[in-house]
Amino acid sequence: MNGIIVYSELEETALGLLTKGRELASELNKPLSVVLLGDQAGDQAENTFAYGATQAFIADAPALTNFQASTYASALTQIMAQADADIILIGSTRRGRELAPRLAQKLSAGCVTDAISLCIKDNRLVVERRTLGGNTVSTKVITSRQQVIAVMPKLYEADPVTGGAGEVIPVSLELQGPTTRVLERRPKKAGTVNLEEAEVLVCVGRGLNDKGDLALIQSLADSVGGMLGCTRPISHEYHWLTEDQMVGLSGKEASPRLYLAIGISGQIQHTVGVMNAKVIVAINNDKNAPIFKIADYGIVGDLYQVVPKLIEKLRSEFGGSQPK
Amino acid sequence: MNIIVCMKQVIDLEQIRIKPITREPVIEGLPLLFGDFEKCALEEAVRLKEKHGAKVTALAVGTPKLRDTIKESLAIGADEAIILTDPIFQDSDAMGSARVIAKAINKIGEFDLILLGDSSADEYSGEIPPRIAELLNLPQVGSVRELELLEDHDQTSKAKVIRVVRDMEDALEVVELDLPAVVGVTSELNTPRLAPLSAILKAGRKPLHEWGPEDIGIAADEVGEKASVIEVLSNLAPVQDRKEILYEDVEEGVVEVVKALLQEGVLTQ
Numbered sequence: 001m002n003g004i005i006v007y008s009e010l011e012e013t014a015l016g017l018l019t020k021g022r023e024l025a026s027e028l029n030k031p032l033s034v035v036l037l038g039d040q041a042g043d044q045a046e047n048t049f050a051y052g053a054t055q056a057f058i059a060d061a062p063a064l065t066n067f068q069a070s071t072y073a074s075a076l077t078q079i080m081a082q083a084d085a086d087i088i089l090i091g092s093t094r095r096g097r098e099l100a101p102r103l104a105q106k107l108s109a110g111c112v113t114d115a116i117s118l119c120i121k122d123n124r125l126v127v128e129r130r131t132l133g134g135n136t137v138s139t140k141v142i143t144s145r146q147q148v149i150a151v152m153p154k155l156y157e158a159d160p161v162t163g164g165a166g167e168v169i170p171v172s173l174e175l176q177g178p179t180t181r182v183l184e185r186r187p188k189k190a191g192t193v194n195l196e197e198a199e200v201l202v203c204v205g206r207g208l209n210d211k212g213d214l215a216l217i218q219s220l221a222d223s224v225g226g227m228l229g230c231t232r233p234i235s236h237e238y239h240w241l242t243e244d245q246m247v248g249l250s251g252k253e254a255s256p257r258l259y260l261a262i263g264i265s266g267q268i269q270h271t272v273g274v275m276n277a278k279v280i281v282a283i284n285n286d287k288n289a290p291i292f293k294i295a296d297y298g299i300v301g302d303l304y305q306v307v308p309k310l311i312e313k314l315r316s317e318f319g320g321s322q323p324k
Numbered sequence: 325m326n327i328i329v330c331m332k333q334v335i336d337l338e339q340i341r342i343k344p345i346t347r348e349p350v351i352e353g354l355p356l357l358f359g360d361f362e363k364c365a366l367e368e369a370v371r372l373k374e375k376h377g378a379k380v381t382a383l384a385v386g387t388p389k390l391r392d393t394i395k396e397s398l399a400i401g402a403d404e405a406i407i408l409t410d411p412i413f414q415d416s417d418a419m420g421s422a423r424v425i426a427k428a429i430n431k432i433g434e435f436d437l438i439l440l441g442d443s444s445a446d447e448y449s450g451e452i453p454p455r456i457a458e459l460l461n462l463p464q465v466g467s468v469r470e471l472e473l474l475e476d477h478d479q480t481s482k483a484k485v486i487r488v489v490r491d492m493e494d495a496l497e498v499v500e501l502d503l504p505a506v507v508g509v510t511s512e513l514n515t516p517r518l519a520p521l522s523a524i525l526k527a528g529r530k531p532l533h534e535w536g537p538e539d540i541g542i543a544a545d546e547v548g549e550k551a552s553v554i555e556v557l558s559n560l561a562p563v564q565d566r567k568e569i570l571y572e573d574v575e576e577g578v579v580e581v582v583k584a585l586l587q588e589g590v591l592t593q
Contacts, residue, residue: 110553
């Protein structure tokens with residue numbers, strides 16, 4: 001029987017995909033298994049059974065020490081054949097986004113990356129992903145015999161089942177030596193910001209004139225107990241904020257109850273990251289800025305005029321203290 | 325050194341309008357342009373050419389409008405361009421497009437480096453670089469934000485080697501690989517130049533080739549809608565139900581917005 005198999009280099013993501021995979025496997029009446037690669041594979045296997053895997057395929061080889069798409073794709077091809085899996089769910093991390101299409105090409109299979117929803121309709125796996133730069137959501141079905149789907153890494157939360165049990169299956173792989181050499185890994189500064197979980201999010205865009213003026217925006221964020229984020233130019237071009245503070249298609253997605261857009265024109269590549277906000281407020285000096293089309297409340301004006309007044313008003317409402 | 329830059333023309337995404345009731349995107353007649361990532365790939369190729377000497381070939385699959393769009397790549401510094409606009413290539417899925425590109429690269433024959441945007445501006449699927457790398461049996465790296473050709477890396481062998489910095493979630497990875505290879509780049513790699521007017525005028529004189537299915541040796545059932553393994557059920561804008569209340573008076577706006585936020589209960593827990 002053809003089954004569903006899950007792989008991600010991030011344990012939390014793999015467990016989240018197993019959690020969702022349980023539901024899909026039960027609706028399609030397929031077995032659910034997991035792939036674990038590397039020297040920790042054996043230790044992780046037992047835990048995956050608590051999330052619904054009934055088989056854990058484990059493998060380690062010197063060629064797997066550093067990630068390389070072709071080697072990992074070759075490993076997954078061999079394991080999918082042994083597991084008789086026709087659907088593979090992969091975490092759509094940077095590595096996963098390189099791995100999934102390479103694997104799909106090895107299998108002559110269709111692929112969807114950055115999936116934002118999975119469901120079963122008429123016994124088929126229906127996948128949604130954003131397209132046209134975030135303007136639209138495309139709903140797709142892969143019609144090849146095998147299907148490769150890379151799912152947004154934090155889409156599904158890991159949720160254990162009681163009494164899960166399974167079988168650990170060691171696999172010996174035939175892999176070629178790596179053709180890329182990882183010389184160095186420079187860890188990024190520890191991510192102190194976790195914008196995905198922000199209850200209140202204040203983002204700033206090109207409307208800001210100077211890095212020093214970030215203090216003003218931070219002060220607004222403080223006055224509403226919010227986190228500070230930005231559009232791509234602020235983090236990636238000007239480097240005024242860190243790259244993990246960037247909100248949008250190639251950055252973070254958040255679902256805050258309040259989102260404040262300051263000096264942001266509203267390009268879809270950014271706003272797609274905050275579409276799920278409960279309330280959106282925008283401040284921009286251009287009355288025709290697209291941001292006002294997706295805002296609940298907008299104030300047309302120079303941010304350097306509006307923001308200090310807004311901070312003052314918020315402080316007076318809360319008697320000088322931050323809201324809880 | 326021979327560098328191939330794969331380019332994709334995309335519609336101007338800022339100009340897409342959404343039909344109010346059906347939520348369908350209106351894309352007909354919109355201007356076509358190259359995405360930022362591709363422009364960076366081309367810029368990097370031209371810089372490598374300026375520094376080390378190279379022949380740069382721009383390669384693109386798309387509609388006949390490419391005949392105009394591709395001229396930008398020639399103006400910026402590509403030495404020649406190859407476009408594939410045959411109707412049978414249209415409506416290919418990522419696998420079909422990758423087959424066309426890989427076959428065209430095989431026909432070009434001599435290449436050391438294949439540069440392209442990590443993901444296209446419209447689809448952002450990132451499928452093409454890994455798929456063509458697999459079809460050509462080449463190493464691939466993506467998310468590349470720095471690239472350097474190592475000169476005289478190994479005197480004994482003729483292998484050309486590049487060193488790249490990849491932007492992963494948790495770390496920057498410094499990776500070396502032997503050419504030929506497929507490299508997907510992001511917009512941090514460089515700031516693309518604008519083509520000077522004189523170069524735009526001269527671009528028309530550079531070689532521009534159009535290749536059809538026979539030229540690259542691809543069968544009709546390997547490309548296009550018939551070969552697609554992706555069935556698109558719908559493609560619609562998500563429903564956005566926003567109030568769109570706009571204040572043009574700053575004083576009034578500040579008072580009313582704070583009042584509304586308190587009423588909506590989003591300022592207190």
